[in-house]
Amino acid sequence: MGYDLAHIWNTMKNKFKSIPVKSSEITPYSQYVSRREFLKTAGVFSGAAALAACAPKGIQSAISEKEAATPYAFDELGDPVNSLDDIAHYNNFYEFTEDKEGVARLAQEFTTRPWTVDVYGLVRNPKTYGIEDLLNKFTQEERIYRLRCVEAWSMVVPWTGFSLASLLREADPTSDAKYVRFETIHRPEEMPGLKSPFYPWPYQEGLRLDEALNELTILATGLYGLPMPNQDGAPIRLIAPWKYGFKSIKSIVRIELVAERPATFWNTVNAKEYGFYSNVNPQRPHPRWSQATERRIGEFGRRSTLMFNGYAEQVAHLYEGMDLIKEY
Numbered sequence: 001m002g003y004d005l006a007h008i009w010n011t012m013k014n015k016f017k018s019i020p021v022k023s024s025e026i027t028p029y030s031q032y033v034s035r036r037e038f039l040k041t042a043g044v045f046s047g048a049a050a051l052a053a054c055a056p057k058g059i060q061s062a063i064s065e066k067e068a069a070t071p072y073a074f075d076e077l078g079d080p081v082n083s084l085d086d087i088a089h090y091n092n093f094y095e096f097t098e099d100k101e102g103v104a105r106l107a108q109e110f111t112t113r114p115w116t117v118d119v120y121g122l123v124r125n126p127k128t129y130g131i132e133d134l135l136n137k138f139t140q141e142e143r144i145y146r147l148r149c150v151e152a153w154s155m156v157v158p159w160t161g162f163s164l165a166s167l168l169r170e171a172d173p174t175s176d177a178k179y180v181r182f183e184t185i186h187r188p189e190e191m192p193g194l195k196s197p198f199y200p201w202p203y204q205e206g207l208r209l210d211e212a213l214n215e216l217t218i219l220a221t222g223l224y225g226l227p228m229p230n231q232d233g234a235p236i237r238l239i240a241p242w243k244y245g246f247k248s249i250k251s252i253v254r255i256e257l258v259a260e261r262p263a264t265f266w267n268t269v270n271a272k273e274y275g276f277y278s279n280v281n282p283q284r285p286h287p288r289w290s291q292a293t294e295r296r297i298g299e300f301g302r303r304s305t306l307m308f309n310g311y312a313e314q315v316a317h318l319y320e321g322m323d324l325i326k327e328y
C-alpha cells in the first residue's frame with residue numbers, strides 16, 4: 001500500500017516523546033482507540049476488523065477487543081506500548097494462580113471497593129486512606145514505563161498513577177524511618193492461590209526510603225487510561241521501573257515506614273535468587289539463567305537488557321559506592 005509503518009511510528013514517536021514525564025491530562029481510553037482508527041484510515045491496518053464504534057462498556061469489554069489497543073504511544077526509547085490485551089492477559093499474581101494466562105479470569109470477581117490503604121509506622125501523620133481519597137487528592141499522571149520481569153520477559157505499559165513521594169511527604173516520616181514496607185491484601189475467599197502453603201503470605205515488598213522518594217516511583221491506579229484491571233493489581237500497586245517486576249507489589253493495603261530492612265516475599269522464598277534491591281542488571285545473572293537479554297512480549301527474538309532497565313540517569317546515583325554484583 002506504500003505506507004511506511006516505520007516512518008509513521010517515528011513521526012508519532014517524536015510527538016509523544018515526552019516520557020517518562022507527567023502529562024497534564026491522562027489519555028482517555030477512547031483516545032487510544034481513536035488513534036488506532038486514524039492509523040486504520042491511513043492504511044496502516046489494511047484488512048483489520050472494524051472496531052465497534054461505541055466506547056467500551058467496561059474494562060472487560062475493552063480487553064476482549066483483541067486489537068483495540070494498537071499502540072499510539074511509545075516509551076522514551078521509541079518502543080511502542082504493549083497492547084492492552086498483552087498487559088491484561090499475561091500476568092504474575094500468585095495470590096490467584098501461577099498460570100500467567102489464567103490470572104485475568106480468576107481475578108475477574110476480585111472486590112476492589114471499598115478499599116483502604118493504611119500509611120503508618122515511623123511517621124508523624126499516620127492515616128488510613130480510602131482509595132477515592134488517593135485518587136482525588138493526588139494528581140494522577142500518565143507514565144509510560146518498561147516492566148522487566150526477573151524471568152527475562154518485558155513489556156511497555158502506559159500507567160496512570162501518582163508519585164509515592166507525594167504520599168510520603170504527607171505522612172511525614174521521622175528521622176528514624178529508613179525503609180518503606182508494602183503489603184498486599186490477604187483475602188483467601190477471593191484469592192485461590194493463597195492456599196499454596198509454599199509461600200510466605202501475605203506478599204510483602206520494600207524499598208529504601210530514598211528509592212521510594214525517587215521521581216520514577218509511583219503508586220499506579222490505572223493503565224491505558226482505564227481503572228487498573230484486577231489482574232494488574234487493582235486498585236493500587238507500586239511501580240519501581242528500574243527494578244525487576246516482582247518489586248512492584250500489587251493490590252496494596254499497608255504502607256509502613258520502618259527503621260530496618262523489611263522481609264520481602266521473593267527474598268524470603270529464596271534469598272540467593274532474589275535480592276532485596278533487585279535492580280535490573282544485565283551483568284548479574286540469575287543463578288539459573290542469564291539476565292543479559294529479554295523477550296519483549298509481542299516480539300520475536302530477544303533484545304539486550306539495559307542497566308537499571310534503561311533508567312540509569314534517574315537512579316544510578318542511589319547506588320554510588322555499592323558493589324551491585326554483591327549487593328543485589
Ligand SMILES: Nc1nc2c(c(=O)[nH]1)N[C@H]1C(S)=C(S)[C@@H](COP(=O)(O)O)O[C@H]1N2
Pocket residue numbers: 087090091092093094095147148149150184203231232233244245246247248249250251
Ligand atoms: N501481590 C503480588 N504482587 C506482584 C506479584 C504477585 O505475584 N503478587 N507478581 C510480581 C511480578 S513477578 C511481576 S513481573 C509483576 C507483574 O505485573 P503485571 O501482571 O501487571 O505485568 O507484578 C509483581 N507484583
Ligand SMILES: [Mo]
Pocket residue numbers: 092148149150151244245246
Ligand atoms: Mo516477575
